Amino acid sequence: MAGLPGATARRPVRRLLLPLLLLLLALPAAAQEGLPHPLLPGVGPQDPRQPVDVAARPWRGLGRVQRETGGFCTGALVGAREVLTAAHCLVSPRSRQLLRPSSMHFLLGYERGAYVAHARVAAFRVAPGFSPQNSGPASLDWAVLVLEAPLGPADRILPLMRELPxxxxxxxxxxxxxxxxxxxxxxxxxxxxxxxxQPGGGALLLHDCAGTRGVSGAPVLAQGPDGAWQVAGIASRVGMQVALGAAVPAASVAAEER
Structure with missing residues (x-):
């Protein structure tokens, strides 16, 4: 990934970082319906996103977190029966309470209505201190879904990065x-x-990856020392008109799960 072509030319966001931080930390990526500008939040005027092969590594560990009440997020297999996603994806937009686990499903390798495997969510764990009423604080916006059945094999499971990149x-x-x-x-x-x-403790990983509504809970991926892709963070917040996002560091999840 060294010498990425065009990466510097389309990434002016570092100069805009400070004025955008308040927006980043206030708006969950899945809760920005009806924004009054034509640009997709979190993507900006130049869209670098491309479809990828859901059967190829590391994408083969990803799937859709589907809610029976409507709407979806993204999640990643981090264990044979465990999916990492954003905690705000589990919040009912009407009641501002956590949804019933059984009302959610994980569709591994989803593409155009088909998927490799499916399991209903049996239970979930959210970060201690996460509040569904305000979907925050942002640094605690993570959840682990426990599936009714294992979906592994092991080559679909993504490890958590233990340090912030x-x-x-x-x-x-x-x-x-x-x-x-x-x-x-x-x-x-x-x-x-x-x-x-973050105020009160915790931290976020800032990045200039493009992603809009629905990308909440997706893994921000970085290569480990062996070159294999690992989860560096969980997508949580996005900027308004540029490719800019904030993710919960996977190291925070790993520390809590120990």
Whole structure:
């Protein structure tokens, strides 16, 4: 991923970082319906996203988190029966309460109505301190879904990165997005910007990966020392008119799950 063509030319977001932070940290990626501008939130004027092969690594570990009440997010297999996603994806937009686990499904390798495997959600764990009433704080916006049946094999399971990737680390972000919900769209040429601390503790991983509504819960991927792709973060918030996002560091989830 070294020398990514065009990456610098289409990434002016670092100069805009400070004025956009308040927007980033206030708006969950799945809760931005009806924004009054023509640009897709989190994507910007130049759209780098492309469909990817759901049978290829590392995308073969991703699937749609489907709610019976309507709507979807993206999730990643992190265990044979465990899916990592964003906690705000489990919140009812009407009651502002967590949904019943049995009202959610995980469709592994979803593409155009077909999928490799399916399981209903039996239970879930959200980050201690996460509030469904305000879908925050942003640094706690993660959840682990426990499926009724295992969907592995092991080559579909994505490991969690134990450390935050440093700035300029090459990243990828792929998910099921509301402008093209039937295919897995990915920005495969983006980078880490850095870490931002949150009031009251916790941190977020800032990145310039393009992704819009529906990408919530998708894994922000980085390569480990062995070259294999790992989950560096969980997509949570997006910018308004540029390719800019904030993710919960996977290291925070790994520390809590131990």
């Amino acid at each position: 440093p700035p300029r680390t090459p990243l990828m972000l792929g998910g099921y997005q509301q402008d093209r919900p039937e295919v897995l769209l990915a920005d495969a040429a983006c980078r880490a910007i850095g870490r931002v601390s």
